[in-house]
Amino acid sequence: MDKDKDVEKENKISENSNVANDATKEKEHVSKEETTPSIFDESFIKEQEKKAEEKTEISGAEPKGESRPEEAPKIEKKEEVIEEPKIFAVKTSIGHERIVAESIRNKAEKKKAEVYAILCPATIRGYVFVESNNYDALSELVKGLPKVRGVVKGEAPIKEIEPFLTPKPLVSGIQEGDIVELVAGPFKGEKARVHQIDEAREEITVELIEAMVAIPITVRGDHVRVIEKEKKK
Structure with missing residues (x-):
């Protein structure tokens, strides 16, 4: 009888121990569920969104040690300034105006210089008028030509040249009895x-x-x- 009571007592203790173990496991399971965030929890959603933003920023950042190639500077196109032709006076030895005019014409054709017209008025001695774009270029062109004494600095006044641009009748200035x-x-x-x-x-x-x-x-x-x-x- 005593033995049966002892066996029964041991069985009860074993059952109580199993029940206690089951209770402990259930509590641990419940605590795990409580500590694991749910996907429907607002704080969890916000935290995930923040992490996603941080990843996006990191992926968009330039890698360390690397730099983007510099853009080539834009070159602004400058409009070409076309100089208008001007009239310059070339000084010559008196009596050699026509020879100088012919020499300038020949050299300009050979050098393909920008000389557009040459005026050699019979009434003006010691000067030949040349239409060109640039004073320096004209000075270089006539340099070394025989009977040339240089180019007068500055543009020749058009008012002084206009009378010679209009052709006069061949008999102008001649009267009967002269x-x-x-x-x-x-x-x-x-x-x-x-x-x-x-x-x-x-x-x-x-x-x-x-x-x-x-x-x-x-x-x-x-x-x-x-x-x-x-x-x-």
């Missing part, structure tokens, strides 16, 4: 008196002074040079 010298033709060097002027044809009729017989001769207006004006009565 004494002229023939500068071209078979009677070159002879003196004559102006007898008649034809402005439409730009011709004049003259009579040789030293001829035995007064024979009228018709010549072009630029084939004579006035040496004495008719005296007004």
Whole structure:
């Protein structure tokens, strides 16, 4: 009897121990569930969102030790400034204006220089007018040419040149009775008196002074040079 009571007592103790163990395991399980955050918990969601943002920022940052290639600087295109042609006066030895003008023209064609026009007025001695873009370039062009004495600094006033730009009639400045010298033709060097002027044809009729017989001769207006004006009565 005593043995049966002892066995029964031991069984009860074993059952109580198992129950206690089960209770402990259940409590541990419950505590784990309480400490593990639920995916529906607001604080857990916010924490996950914060971590995601931090990852995005880190991925977007430049790796250490590496740098982005520098962009090439933009080169601004400058508009080309085109200089307008100007007129410059080239000083020459007196009596060699036409020779200088021809020399400048030939050299400009050879060098392909920017020379657009050359004016050599008969009434202005010692100067030739050249239309060009640049003073320095023109000075370099005429340097070393025979009978050239340099380029006058500054642009030549257009008002002083305008009268020479408009062609005058060949008979301009010639009047009936003037004494002229023939500068071209078979009677070159002879003196004559102006007898008649034809402005439409730009011709004049003259009579040789030293001829035995007064024979009228018709010549072009630029084939004579006035040496004495008719005296007004």
